[in-house]
Amino acid sequence: MVSKKFLVGIAALFCAASVQAAAMPLSSALSLDQYLTTGQSRNLQIDVNSLLAGKGLASSSISSGVLTVSGFSSADFDITGSSVTNVNYSEDRVTTDCNKGQCKVVNDNFHVKQFNTNYSDSIADQMKVTAGGASGTDSAEDHNAFNSDSGKIEDTKKKTGSENGGYNRWYNQFISHYDSLSGDLVVQLNLDSLALNDLLVDGILNLSVNSVLGQFNVTDVRLDFEAQEAVPPAQVPVPTSLLLTGLGLAALATTRRRKA
Ligand SMILES: [Ca+2]
Numbered sequence: 369m370v371s372k373k374f375l376v377g378i379a380a381l382f383c384a385a386s387v388q389a390a391a392m393p394l395s396s397a398l399s400l401d402q403y404l405t406t407g408q409s410r411n412l413q414i415d416v417n418s419l420l421a422g423k424g425l426a427s428s429s430i431s432s433g434v435l436t437v438s439g440f441s442s443a444d445f446d447i448t449g450s451s452v453t454n455v456n457y458s459e460d461r462v463t464t465d466c467n468k469g470q471c472k473v474v475n476d477n478f479h480v481k482q483f484n485t486n487y488s489d490s491i492a493d494q495m496k497v498t499a500g501g502a503s504g505t506d507s508a509e510d511h512n513a514f515n516s517d518s519g520k521i522e523d524t525k526k527k528t529g530s531e532n533g534g535y536n537r538w539y540n541q542f543i544s545h546y547d548s549l550s551g552d553l554v555v556q557l558n559l560d561s562l563a564l565n566d567l568l569v570d571g572i573l574n575l576s577v578n579s580v581l582g583q584f585n586v587t588d589v590r591l592d593f594e595a596q597e598a599v600p601p602a603q604v605p606v607p608t609s610l611l612l613t614g615l616g617l618a619a620l621a622t623t624r625r626r627k628a
């Protein structure tokens with residue numbers, strides 16, 4: 369008979385490793401559309417409890433986290449100037465009825481009234497994010513400039529009684545100049561001990577987003593974090609020689625006991 373002690377000893381060799389922890393990366397995100405202007409702030413929360421429950425983990429297993437808040441600043445224009453300019457010019461035009469190769473060139477006069485308007489947003493909108501005792505800011509500093517041009521013919525009259533004398537044309541042209549500081553805003557924060565503790569206690573992280581300057585929409589809040597997952601004892605293979613030695617000793621013991 370192989371003694372019970374030997375079998376227990378050999379079995380113990382299979383389960384030699386102690387319980388270990390492994391970091392599991394997790395991510396939770398919120399999509400929103402919160403509009404903020406200078407001086408306004410919003411308190412927001414990220415709740416990771418259901419995510420953790422799905423993994424069989426508790427909030428106390430969270431070991432670190434990075435918070436990312438994204439926003440977008442659309443241009444907010446003010447009219448900063450306008451002017452009206454009259455521009456007159458004339459253009460030769462080939463008439464379409466070219467009889468027997470004798471094309472006629474007529475001269476048209478243009479009377480253009482240009483309405484110029486300048487639209488400007490010179491504010492680099494600034495978003496501030498606070499979680500625990502840490503905060504970070506970002507500014508919308510993309511410089512965007514473009515013009516738009518549209519027009520409308522107000523009147524057209526023959527200069528003389530005949531079309532061959534050309535036309536007078538009156539034209540209103542609307543020219544807008546746009547210039548802005550706007551664009552994406554992103555603040556990333558490593559959770560400090562205060563923020564981490566807030567999250568560990570109840571699985572809910574509190575944060576606030578504030579407009580230091582200008583207007584923007586807060587669009588996304590994301591929390592990337594790591595939770596420590598308990599790993600069951602590893603199956604440690606017993607070296608064959610050790611196993612054989614064990615079985616050999618067991619056989620020897622049985623033989624001796626029989627002889628005794
Ligand atoms: Ca702006």
Ligand SMILES: [Ca+2]
Binds near residue numbers: 571572573
């Ligand atoms: Ca909390």
